[in-house]
Amino acid sequence: xxxxxxxxxxxxxxxxxxxxxxxxxxxxxxxxxxxxxxxxxxxxxxxxxxxxxxxxxxxxxxxxxxxxxxxxxxxxxxxxxxxxxxxxxxxxxxxxxxxxxxxxxxxxxxxxxxxxxxxxxxxxxxxxxxxxxxxxxxxxxxxxxxxxxxxxxxxxxxxxxxxxxxxxxxxxxxxxxxxxxxxxxxxxxxxxxxxxxxxxxxxxxxxxxxxxxxxxxxxxxxxxxxxxxxxxxxxxxxxxxxxxxxxxxxxxxxxxxxxxxxxxxxxxxxxxxxxxxxxxxxxxxxxxxxxxxxxxxxxxxxxxxxxxxxxxxxxxxxxxxxxxxxxxxxxxxxxxxxxxxxxxxxxxxxxxxxxxxxxxxxxxxxxxxxxxxxxxxxxxxxxxxxxxxxxxxxxxxxxxxxxxxxxxxxxxxxxxxxxxxxxxxxxxxxxxxxxxxxxxxxxxxxxxxxxxxxxxxxxxxxxxxxxxxxxxxxxxxxxxxxxxxxxxxxxxxxxxxxxxxxxxxxxxxxxxxxxxxxxxxxxxxxxxxxxxxxxxxxxxxxxxxxxxxxxxxxxxxxxxxxxxxxxxxxxxxxxxxxxxxxxxxxxxxxxxxxxxxxxxxxxxxxxxxxxxxxxxxxxxxxxxxxxxxxxxxxxxxxxxxxxxxxxxxxxxxxxxxxxxxxxxxxxxxxxxxxxxxxxxxxxxxxxxxxxxxxxxxxxxxxxxxxxxxxxxxxxxxxxxxxxxxxxxxxxxxxxxxxxxxxxxxxxxxxxxxxxxxxxxxxxxxxxxxxxxxxxxxxxxxxxxxxxx
Amino acid sequence: xxxxxxxxxxxxxxxxxxxxxxxxxxxxxxxxxxxxxxxxxxxxxxxxxxxxxxxxxxxxxxxxxxxxxxxxxxxxxxxxxxxxxxxxxxxxxxxxxxxxxxxxxxxxxxxxxxxxxxxxxxxxxxxxxxxxxxxxxxxxxxxxxxxxxxxxxxxxxxxxxxxxxx
Numbered sequence: 001x002x003x004x005x006x007x008x009x010x011x012x013x014x015x016x017x018x019x020x021x022x023x024x025x026x027x028x029x030x031x032x033x034x035x036x037x038x039x040x041x042x043x044x045x046x047x048x049x050x051x052x053x054x055x056x057x058x059x060x061x062x063x064x065x066x067x068x069x070x071x072x073x074x075x076x077x078x079x080x081x082x083x084x085x086x087x088x089x090x091x092x093x094x095x096x097x098x099x100x101x102x103x104x105x106x107x108x109x110x111x112x113x114x115x116x117x118x119x120x121x122x123x124x125x126x127x128x129x130x131x132x133x134x135x136x137x138x139x140x141x142x143x144x145x146x147x148x149x150x151x152x153x154x155x156x157x158x159x160x161x162x163x164x165x166x167x168x169x170x171x172x173x174x175x176x177x178x179x180x181x182x183x184x185x186x187x188x189x190x191x192x193x194x195x196x197x198x199x200x201x202x203x204x205x206x207x208x209x210x211x212x213x214x215x216x217x218x219x220x221x222x223x224x225x226x227x228x229x230x231x232x233x234x235x236x237x238x239x240x241x242x243x244x245x246x247x248x249x250x251x252x253x254x255x256x257x258x259x260x261x262x263x264x265x266x267x268x269x270x271x272x273x274x275x276x277x278x279x280x281x282x283x284x285x286x287x288x289x290x291x292x293x294x295x296x297x298x299x300x301x302x303x304x305x306x307x308x309x310x311x312x313x314x315x316x317x318x319x320x321x322x323x324x325x326x327x328x329x330x331x332x333x334x335x336x337x338x339x340x341x342x343x344x345x346x347x348x349x350x351x352x353x354x355x356x357x358x359x360x361x362x363x364x365x366x367x368x369x370x371x372x373x374x375x376x377x378x379x380x381x382x383x384x385x386x387x388x389x390x391x392x393x394x395x396x397x398x399x400x401x402x403x404x405x406x407x408x409x410x411x412x413x414x415x416x417x418x419x420x421x422x423x424x425x426x427x428x429x430x431x432x433x434x435x436x437x438x439x440x441x442x443x444x445x446x447x448x449x450x451x452x453x454x455x456x457x458x459x460x461x462x463x464x465x466x467x468x469x470x471x472x473x474x475x476x477x478x479x480x481x482x483x484x485x486x487x488x489x490x491x492x493x494x495x496x497x498x499x500x501x502x503x504x505x506x507x508x509x510x511x512x513x514x515x516x517x518x519x520x521x522x523x524x525x526x527x528x529x530x531x532x533x534x535x536x537x538x539x540x541x542x543x544x545x546x547x548x549x550x551x552x553x554x555x556x557x558x559x560x561x562x563x564x565x566x567x568x569x570x571x572x573x574x575x576x577x578x579x580x581x582x583x584x585x586x587x588x589x590x591x592x593x594x595x596x597x598x599x600x601x602x603x604x605x606x607x608x609x610x611x612x613x614x615x616x617x618x619x620x621x622x623x624x625x626x627x628x629x630x631x632x633x634x635x636x637x638x639x640x641x642x643x644x645x646x647x648x649x650x651x652x653x654x655x656x657x658x659x660x661x662x663x664x665x666x667x668x669x670x671x672x673x674x675x676x677x678x679x680x681x682x683x684x685x686x687x688x689x690x691x692x693x694x695x696x697x698x699x700x701x702x703x704x705x706x707x708x709x710x711x712x713x714x715x716x717x718x719x720x721x722x723x724x725x726x727x728x729x730x731x732x733x734x735x736x737x738x739x740x741x742x743x744x745x746x747x748x749x750x751x752x753x754x755x756x757x758x759x760x761x762x763x764x765x766x767x768x769x770x771x772x773x774x775x776x777x778x779x780x781x782x783x784x785x786x787x788x
Numbered sequence: 789x790x791x792x793x794x795x796x797x798x799x800x801x802x803x804x805x806x807x808x809x810x811x812x813x814x815x816x817x818x819x820x821x822x823x824x825x826x827x828x829x830x831x832x833x834x835x836x837x838x839x840x841x842x843x844x845x846x847x848x849x850x851x852x853x854x855x856x857x858x859x860x861x862x863x864x865x866x867x868x869x870x871x872x873x874x875x876x877x878x879x880x881x882x883x884x885x886x887x888x889x890x891x892x893x894x895x896x897x898x899x900x901x902x903x904x905x906x907x908x909x910x911x912x913x914x915x916x917x918x919x920x921x922x923x924x925x926x927x928x929x930x931x932x933x934x935x936x937x938x939x940x941x942x943x944x945x946x947x948x949x950x951x952x953x954x
Contacts, residue, residue, distance in 0.1 A: 011880055011881065011883070012880070012883065014888070015879070015880040015885060015888075016880070017888075018885055018888030018891050018892075019863075019872070019876040019879050019880055019885065019888075019891060019892075019895060020823070020863065020864065020866075020867060020872070020876065021821070021822070021823015021824070021862065021863035021864040021892050022823065022864075023823070023888050023889075024822075025822075025825070025889065027822075027825075027826070028816075028822035199924055200887070200889075200924055201825075201827045201833060201835060201887065201889040201890045201922065201923065201924050201925075202825070202827065202887065202889040203826075203827065251887075251888065252887065253825075253827075253887045253888065253889030253890075254886070254887040254889060254924050254925055256924065283826075285829045286827065286828035286829045286830065286833075287829055505887055506886035506887030506888070506925045507886070508886070672883050673883065675883075676883050676886060676925075676926060676930060677886075679926055679927035679928075679929040679930065680886065680924070680925045680926050680927045681927070682927055683926075683927030683928065684924070684927075706828070706829070706830045706832075707828045707830050707832035707833060707922070708830045708832060712832075712922050712924070713927075714918065714919055714921075714922060714928075715914070715915040715916075715918035715919065715921075715923075715928040715931070715932065716915040716916050716918070716919055718915075718927060718928055718929075720911070720929050720932065721927065721929050744927070
């Protein structure tokens with residue numbers, strides 16, 4: 001079984017349906033009598049709604065209904081929620097404005113939902129939506145996060161004076177100030193972490209369906225966490241009680257955070273299905289995705305690092321303004337606070353850290369978690385500061401990092417996190433060797449000879465994954481617990497269904513979770529089915545984000561499997577007529593210790609259901625066990641990425657020549673899948689660093705609103721990656737796994753910028769470092785250096 | 789309405805369609821061939837790539853009515869019965885897909901790249917040729933490996949796409 005179990009690069013079980021076109025995404029599902037929803041969206045960034053006239057739209061051919069915020073309010077449908085309470089440093093709770101699914105009285109960003117048209121065909125719904133007449137009283141837009149709080153700026157929500165949601169802080173300000181006043185060297189950087197659009201390739205979609213006979217709602221939705229969607233739609237928005245609402249997230253074409261959240265569109269579709277009495281389908285066009293999917297990042301930060309004369313880091317200080325957009329999305333408040341500042345210690349022993357964060361409303365699309373969620377922003381701050389400090393003090397950037405690495409574990413940082421395990425030097429050593437760091441000077445010389453500029457950049461990242469202990473996140477303001485559930489149903493013939501609250505939207509759970517079963521129960525993976533994404537099948541779950549499915553979801557499966565083995569031992573003992581405590585389970589067989597008696601897993605499963613050979617008052621028939629697993633800590637994946645770039649100074653074109661990634665994810669369940677996650681993460685990080693940028697004009701119009709305008713990384717923008725691992729098992733979960741889904745996106749941006757600035761001899765260049773930006777930077781280079 | 793008759797995955801198909809109908813919508817909605825995906829609205833992402841008379845096209849940028857008498861192959865028509873096309877096999881072998889949404893378009897584009905550039909197509913050419921297909925999951929590394937392998941196995945396999953298209 002070892003060729004299929006934990007550690008084997010098993011080919012994915014889910015692939016066959018995807019490579020033959022048999023995947024079932026939401027848009028591939030059609031319900032009998034289905035109607036089509038199209039949303040009328042605000043064309044302006046900020047306005048009062050003086051009047052909405054839907055009469056022409058209602059009279060348009062094929063139209064079944066046109067609804068506005070007033071209709072939702074009349075049905076007592078609640079607004080969308082933000083599930084994480086942040087308190088400002090003065091102790092006051094965050095100041096959140098209402099977030100109605102359809103606008104009530106005001107619109108606050110271009111794309112805000114004004115009305116919905118439901119019609120027999122999609123074209124009829126589109127035609128009718130264009131006939132809705134809205135009288136807007138335009139207000140000034142507030143676009144720039146750095147100035148959104150200034151006096152005189154338009155007020156976006158009455159509840160949040162100065163457009164300030166919270167003014168939060170973490171760490172010991174006095175200790176940090178004292179350390180800075182005694183520093184031998186201070187490095188200061190102004191950093192903009194550019195705003196990104198997630199752009200999962202499958203646009204969001206929803207089908208609301210209502211069965212009047214059963215008074216039962218069914219929502220098909222592109223969700224990373226269908227149970228959380230059901231909870232929010234039931235308990236907060238008030239669609240239906242949970243036992244009357246089924247949420248199905250079938251094959252989902254990528255998420256990257258953007259499909260965690262509970263949005264207006266699915267809320268309206270499931271509500272309208274009852275209103276219309278027929279299924280209601282909505283599928284986002286890509287342009288809608290740009291406008292209405294939660295965006296990512298968008299921080300403006302001033303960061304400082306204090307060193308003593310020997311180069312030892314004394315303290316780190318950061319002040320960040322985080323753009324939260326026009327409304328607080330589901331987890332928006334947590335991303336620039338508890339998912340950000342606690343990571344500012346990086347891999348380094350930093351005695352004192354202080355971070356202030358203002359969460360700010362603007363008249364732009366809501367901003368929430370996007371692959372990495374706060375941790376890329378923190379890593380960018382730390383790794384840019386480290387790099388620049390090394391250069392300013394004349395130190396080798398690798399050795400400067402090494403001298404400041406945390407070297408013993410567990411390590412309590414000054415910003416909440418207790419790192420449980422790691423070996424940062426090992427990753428650095430391996431990365432230096434793989435990247436041929438020693439040969440860099442020669443390669444730089446060769447590039448210079450060819451008229452090119454070569455640079456190398458490090459990124460020694462850490463992240464906190466596997467979010468996380470429920471009591472811990474609860475104490476920090478989370479509205480939910482972050483455990484995960486698993487149920488193992490062993491069939492009488494020994495085949496297995498595993499029901500998991502995790503959700504796979506590309507991660508390969510159908511394979512990796514089956515591998516865990518293969519290792520723990522000795523059953524071949526083709527006899528294991530992984531069931532997920534349906535609230536009628538899986539009782540409860542918290543879903544997939546924050547690289548938590550391995551550390552939390554698979555750990556829950558391990559716990560359930562341990563219960564299966566324990567029950568199996570009791571059944572086997574009765575059948576084999578040996579004492580319960582003398583049964584061992586090895587390689588899928590129950591063995592009577594000290595006897596030649598044994599039963600296969602399948603034989604024990606059959607006997608558990610036949611139930612002829614044990615006393616039902618002692619052993620219950622059947623073989624099915626469940627677990628809710630709550631981790632005792634976050635996990636702390638870490639690693640070193642090294643980017644090496646070559647710049648053409650005449651054009652500013654930057655080519656990534658080499659990418660070295662050495663990651664420590666603890667134990668790997670499927671190395672092939674882990675490497676794939678690293679590749680994809682790097683591509684997204686490179687996208688942020690070199691290509692992707694979300695631009696609003698001063699009126700709040702989204703300039704980069706399509707794939708024609710927003711530069712997604714394509715195959716010829718990227719290199720092949722050289723990926724390797726080091727292994728420090730995670731002591732905080734039974735598998736020793738850490739989580740790998742976000743690492744690349746966290747590690748890559750500072751590696752790229754450190755490499756480009758190394759090539760240019762500049763201290764800084766803003767993301768994205770497009771050819772134009774690089775070319776402009778080249779023009780500022782000392783003449784001799786540029787010409788070399 | 790416009791009368792349309794064409795061959796899709798080896799079968800003769802006739803339909804009355806709205807003349808505005810895009811090929812991708814005809815395939816997805818009229819024929820229920822939902823393996824061809826729609827990932828954008830500007831012909832950038834390539835998730836809808838199919839073969840039209842032996843060449844890859846973006847089905848979102850082709851009017852169905854212009855396909856009268858044409859021979860269309862979609863991802864559903866690429867395998868030969870239960871035998872996967874070498875490019876499909878290569879994608880699975882190299883873990884060249886994660887969420888699977890761009891995958892049908894990537895595979896159809898990959899087959900077309902090999903048809904035009906031959907078995908020894910190099911990495912640089914593959915990367916340039918994939919310019920019209922966006923993947924957000926894989927970072928392209930494994931897609932490139934898969935197309936390299938698919939190129940080699942297509943040339944050694946008998947018939948390649950023709951088996952499926954007949």
